[in-house]
Structure formats: structure tokens, C-alpha cells
Amino acid sequence: MNPKILKVLVIDDEEHFCRALKKGFSLLTTFQVQTTTQAEDGLQLAKAMKPDIILLDIMMPGMSGPELAEELAEDPATASIPIIFVTAIVKPGEVRGSAGMTGKRLFIAKPVKMDDLIKKINQVVTKAEPS
């Protein structure tokens, strides 16, 4: 098995968070990380980059996380990409339903622990990988 270099797309309206996350990933992993603070840009990036996983903030101005997830689900190019929701609002153990969250409803709560996040990403991606 080739350690595929995972492509991670981070969409969160907090710029500092994106930057710190990127730094953290670079120190601890070999992930290829792209970030954006604009949901619409995130949509375009997802189509272009075809990440292995998307980290999506829930509470964002304009289009919210779940809405963006819905959009992604509707577009066949992006429909299969797994999403982890990153949110300040939801406790682990809660499920927040939305039209766009069929199937993979995963989330992680802020403040984020890098180790947990990395573990989770690996889990998700492994599951998703066709084998």
C-alpha cells in the first residue's frame, strides 16, 4: 500500500484557525492541506482539487456548513467526498441533522486536538477507500 498523500480541504471562516491547522498538519503529517475562509470558494476548490476529505466548519456567515455539504452532495463531482464537521457548537455525541448530511455525518468539536483529528481523518479515509 502506497502511503497516499491525503488531500485535505479546510473550510472555516476563522483565518487563524485555518493557518494554525495548516501548520499543525505540516508538522505532524504529510497531508496536502488547502484552506479557505469562504464557503463559495470552498465549493470551487473542492471541485478543482478533489480532496480526500473536507473539514467543514458549521457556523459560517453566508452559506453554513450543512448547506455547503448539501451543495457538495448535489454535485456528482464532489458527492463522494467525506466531510468532517468542525464546530464550536456541538458536543461530541450530538447529531445535527440537515438535508445535506446523509451518510457520513461526522464531526469534531472545537477546540480541536490535533491527534484526535488526524486519527479521525485516517479512519474516514480508510473507510472510504475502495478496497
Place this chain on the structure above:
Amino acid sequence: MLKKLFFNFSIIPGDDPKQALRLRRFFMAFAAYVICAFLCYIAYSAGMVQREAIVGWAIFASLINVSMYIFLRSGLNKKMADPSLTVIQMCASIIMVMYVMLYANESRGVWLLIYVIILLFGIFRLNTRRFLYVSFFTLLTYGGVIAHLHLYRPQGVNFHMEYLQWAVLAGILALFSVIGGHISSLRANLSKSRFTIQQMTDNMQDVIFVLDRNLNYTYISPSVEFVRGYTPEEVMRQSPFESLAPSSLEMVSHALNEARDQRNENAPKEISRTLQLEIKRKDGTTMWTETKFTFIRDENEHTLQIIGVMRDISERKAAEALKEAMLEEIRRAEEKYRSVLENIREAYFEVDLNGNFTFFNDSLCRLTMYSRYELSGANYTNISDEETAKMVYKTFHKVYHTGKPTEAFDWPVIRKDGLKGYVEASISLRKDAEGQPIGFKGMLRDVSERKRAEEELQQARDKLVQAEKLSALGQLSIVVAHEILNPLNIISMELQVLQATEGMPSEVQEELGICMQQIDRISTIAEELKQLTCSPDKKMEWTDINEIIERVLTIYKLQLRAYDIKTEVSYEHELPKILMDYRKMEQVILNLITNARDAMEGQENKVLRISTGWGENREHIKIVVSDNGPGFDGQLAAKLFDAFFTTKEQGKGTGLGLYISHDIIRDHGGKIWAENHESGGASFHISLPIKSNFYRKC
């Protein structure tokens, strides 16, 4: 013509009773003359009197009588001081006698008796003095006769006898004068008292009548004309029973029969009855009288006559009837008053100055739950606790001193079952006829219902406030969560980055570790804060959206009214129920209403419209909440639902209301959006799928 005069002529006139009387007396005197003439003829036949004397006498007598009759009948006598002409008649007669005596020879003495007869007539009219004058005249004439005899025919005359006769005559005449005068004055007195009685009966207002034993009138006082309209003469012609109205007839016959048969040992001669009789008047009306019948009886208790006194009691009767009518009115008013008191729901009571109940209606019993018997001896303090009793006492005190009734005040009455009955009371002063205070009276209205409604409303308001607080708190928690956790997150990330950085000395790592711990602490606290937003009991139920809207509106009704907001609602009935978290849905509706309220602030005419109906393809339910505020800038339509987006001034609103509402609707699988509608205000549309398989856990 003469014939007519002759037939209309009556010897004694019928119209003037006094004249008639005088003429009757004249005729009596005339009869005496006739007898006298007869005696003269006998004397002449016996040879005691000369023919000339008799003839002369006859002529004289006729002359005198005829002229006297004419004088009387023509009425000329009325002009004289003494209309009955007694003295003149007497003197004329005396002269006649004197003439006879001149020619009477031996029988002269006999004719002296005639003088006496003449003087008898004087008894009717002459007083003692006049009598003496006439006597004097008589003696003079007789003396004249004696003198004449002395002078012209002294032969054969026994003058001693004549002197004796004259002296005796003088004595008799004197005596007669005295007696006659006395009798005359008696008669005058009698006449006077009869006159007085007549005056009395004429002027009396009561009618006096007398009936004989056969019940015919023998006397009616003139007052009958005034009372009944008939003159006494008319009444005398009637039978007494004719005067009675049919209602009284029976009473009278009964009384008469009863009186007639009555045996009364104590007063056999006189018994009386007083009856109230209805009497007919001449003009056809009837009137009420009080008539007293007195039966005058002889020793054998046979009625001799009946004396009646009739008094007009029409006024009295009318006054009595009026009094009866007034009493009846009072009775009816009392009845009405009592029935009103008993039928009203309010409790009415009266207390004396010590506060003891003296009067009360059934409603008081109902209100206090005590029986009538129990309340009868009770005091107002028995139905009040200590504090209330003090307050009520103060109120009584105020009423007593100002004399003015109180305005309505609240009185928590302690009922028999121990519970408080809420009552609105008003009290006023009771005074006696002189205006002295004798106690208090009051009315109590049960307002427990109202109180309960007020309490419920207060509870609902409190709930609303709490809901709002919760909502605010929820919003706050979210603020906390977002605004704090995000920076916290970044700090945490940075710390982790530092921790991962190579070449970090162990002391530094240690410090970083401590920092990370603190971050954990903070995030725990934030977590706990977040707990507050979630209500522990979550309800996912099949609910009718109309009911939810209705419920929110009910709780919020007073607020809306306070803000002068008119609400127009239109529900689509028979919408299917949807599985929803109804508390969250209420929150959404409340949020929309609150926004509408804020949008319309400052407007004169505020209208809030809410409608429900079918949505797309009848697979959705639509709810629209709109206001007639200024609307919003079209370009911001999407941004409205952003977190922390608000068009309100700083401090008003967190900008999270719509965000959360948006969230909740989305959780239910629905959509929410805003539009400006034609009339200018904003309208928020919610569309909820009927088949929803999404839910939110808290």
C-alpha cells in the same frame, strides 16, 4: 179676565207662610166677632140691648173686619212695625165693646168678659208694656162709658156697681198684663232658640234628617242640597232608600231590621248604629258617607222616630284609599327590593357599628360558605384574617368619618373551608332617620375567577419572560460557544503547533502543557454553559402547526395589545400534523413575531399577519409571518439569517434569532426565507415537509 182673577185668588195666600198665619189668626178673631154678633142678637131678643146698638155694632164690626182683611191680604201690613196689627185689632175690638156697653143697660157687666177674650189675643204678640197700654186704653174706654152714663143717662144706673166693676176690671187687666207678658216672652225665647237651632242646622255641613216609624222623611236639613245636590223639598218627596247606592242598600236594611229587633236593657229608649253608606247624588255620581242612625223608641221598644246624621267622608275615603295604595306600593317595592337582593350574585350585607352582621342576602352565604344561621351571629372579623381585618377596620373607620362610600377594594375573605375567596368590596354608611350613623352596608363581588385568570396570566407572562430569557441565554450561550471557543480553538491550535515544533526545550514544553490544560478547563466551562440552552425535556411530537401558532399568540396576546399591534390570522384547517420539536417551533414563531414587533416600532398602524396553508405539491406546509413595517433592503435577503447579522441598533438583539430559527427549520427539513411584500412590509416564509425524517438532539 175677572174670572181668572177670581180663580187665581185664594183667601189665604199659599206663598207667604207668615202672612198665612196672620190671616188665620185674623179669621179666628173674625170667628169671635161672629159669635159675638150671635150673642148680641140673643141679647137683643131678650130685650137687654137696644136695636140701634146692635145694628150700629154690626155695621162697625163689618167695616172693621173687611178693612182689616183687605189690609192684611194686600200685604200692606208688612210695612208696619207690628205686621200682625195686634194692638190695632185689639183696640178696634175694645171700641166695639165700648159701643155695645153704652147701650147694654144691666148686662153691661157681662160684656166685661169680652175684654178678657180680646186681651187673650194679645198673648201672641204683646209684651208686658204694650199689654199695659192696651189695658189702660180699655179702662179708659170703660171709664168713658161710665162718664157718659153719668152725664147723659144717670137714671137706673147703679154707679157703685159700675165703680166696683171698673176696679175689678183694672185688677184683672193688670194681672193679665203681667201673665200675658210673661207668656209672650216665653214664646219669644222659644222662638229664639228655635231660630238658633235653625241657624245651626242651616249652616252645618252634615245632613240631619228625621224619619218617622214608617221611614218617611219628616225633616231634612238644608245642607242636603250642598251634600247631595237635592233641595230638602225634593228629598222629602223621595223614599229614604232611593238615596242609597245598591252596594249599601243591603247593609241598611240589615241594620234596620237588626235595630228594630234589638232588646237592650241598658238603654231601651235609644239605640244607634253608625254605617258607611254610598249615597246617590242628584248629578248621578255617588259618594261615601258615614251615617249615624239613632232610634228613638218608646217604653215598649217600638220605634217612634229615627234621627240620622250623615257626614260626607269622600275626602276621608280618598285619603284612606291613597294610603292603602301607598302602603301597597311600599309593600311591592319592599318585595322587589328583597327579591332583587336575593337574586343578584353579589353579596349584600349590613353590619352594626361593631361589625356584627345584622342583615345579609343568600349570596353572602354562598360566597363565604357559611350557613345563614352561622352568619347571623358573626362579625366581619370572622371571615377575615388578622391583617385583612385591620385593613377592613380602617376602611370602616374612614367611611364613618367621611360619611362617603369607599371605592372598590380587594378583600380576601376566609371561607368556611379555610380557603381565600377573592372579593371586590364596597362599603357605605347606614344612618337612621335623624341622620345618625348606625352601622355600615356593603356589597361583595366574587372575583376569584378574575384573580385566578390574573394569576394564570402572570404565570404565562413569567413563562414568556423566562422563554425569552432562555432564548437570550441560549443565544448567549451560542455567543459564548462561538465567540469564545473559536479564539480558544486557535489558541489551542497554536499551542499544539508549538508543542509539535522541533527543538522546543522541555521547560517550554512543560509550560505549554500547563496552558493546554487551562484551555481544557475553559472549554469545559464553555461546554457547561452550553448545557443551559438545551431544555432537558425534549419533545418530538406529531403536532398541528396551527395549534402552535395559536398558543404563541395567546401567550403573547397582551404584549401585542400593549404594543398596539393588530393581529390578523388565517389558518388553513385540516393541515396534517408534522413530527416536530414543538418548543423549538414555538421559539421560531416567537422570534418572527418579535422581529415583526421591532420592525413596526414607532408606527401608528401596526398589523401582524400570520397564515398557514399548503405548500409545494401539497407535500409541504407553509407558514407566512408578515408585518407592515418598512421592510428590508432586498440585497440583504440572504444575509438576514446570518449569525450575528442584525439591522437593529447596537444592544438590541444578538443577531442570532433568525440564525437559530433558520437552524431549527432546517433541522426539521424545512426552509425559511424572507421577502418584501407588495404593501411594503417584510414577510417571512417557512416551508416544512410533511414527511420529515430529521430531528435534532440537544
